[in-house]
Amino acid sequence: MCTLEKRGNIFFLTLTGDGADEHRLNPTLIASIRTALAEAKSQSTRGTVLITVADGKFFSNGFDLSWAKSAACGSPSEAVNLLRHMVDLFKDVVADLISLPMPTIAAVTGHAAAAGLMLAMSHDYVLMRRDRGILYMSEVDIGMTLPDYFTALVRSKVARPEVRRDVLLRGVRVKAEEAVAKGLVDSAHDSGEKAVEAAVRLGDEFAKRKWDGEVYAEIRKALYPELIGLLGLATRSVVKARL
């Protein structure tokens, strides 16, 4: 599932499981992530930072389609309903991350596909290991369109039209170096451990800035007007500075 641990100023949200666990985003994991984020938010102070990591071969392979199929008891239309249900539930995870009152870093320690890639990209900074793992928006290959907030998130974080097209319309599988060149992630690191170490170094640097979390979240939201509109979030003006 998912655990939350605090070391110094840094909250570590870990998607847990054995090495083969795909950390599929089903209603249970989604609820677990939301609880962890609510807890991090409640403990937010100046200088706190969130780092999200995952155990094993996968960061997250997206929505739990096999859960949808088995819970649908053989009805294809019910399976699609359950998929849509997960899409709706996950939207709140994205909203939680986009409004989290602290800097957020995803250390992509394995494959990230579809909603799993969206989970990573919902963070302010994305670091990835270069020795293993690919990023992949699988929807075009599977045969399904993307939720509105997925495309808004890609538009918000990826500038180049040809990259957006390659990722969404061509279903490219992108390793870390290429992901940096494409502007999908911020940096590539030699191994899973090095990616996490780099995330912690970055987190420590941010912690020293002691940003006010509420102001930070409002400035973040103001960067992504299209996305926050779809997520049902709004911004407001805040002045915490002692003038």
Added chain:
Amino acid sequence: MCTLEKRGKIFFLTLTGDGADEHRLNPTLIASIRSTLSEVKSQSTRGTVLITVAEGKFFSNGFDLAWAKSASGGSPSEAVNLLRHMVRLFKDVVADLISLPMPTIAAVTGHAAAAGLLLAMSHDYVMMRRDRGFLYMSEVDMGMTLADYFTAMIRSKVAKPDARRDVLLRGVKVKADEAVVKGLIDSAHDSVEKVVEAAVRLGEELSKRKWDGEVYAEIRKALYPELIGVLGLTTKPLVKGRL
């Protein structure tokens, strides 16, 4: 304060003061800049160009928070009101520049922070000295959100989502060469004399094109629909060409 001088076809708007003057944007300086821009506009002809420079170590260090504090008589909420007042007044400076009927060039001759960086970015072309000075959006460090027209300007002039994030959410201090890479400015030059010379060379080149100022301003506004919406400006079709 601020002076206006015309040499040939080029208007020089100079933020004046001794070497340590931060050219803080208080109501007095804002009014002075507006009347200067109004004078420039009234003398606009085909081929005129505006170049904005500043004396001393700073281009502009943003709103005059010290003035807001002292004018508030010790009331923190009144200081915030006065800050908001300056934010509203300065919006008109940005609107004036975005609708100025001639090309505009900012020669960033020193530090430009917060509203001071916005002032520079409100120009069509921004060149900067590389030997001194940095660009910095200080709001996240100070603990205040940004005015809507600030974020709209950043979105209008800076394409890369990671550059926008680094500038607004991470509060990076950017020297000229890095500013070119991030797409914040057009070019970097070896010294203050060289950046002003480069601005004049560009101004002369643009002047030779003898653009109709009204058409130029309409085309400029049409480049930035989100920004002009927030500034309360509109565009209109014009045909001045002899077809």
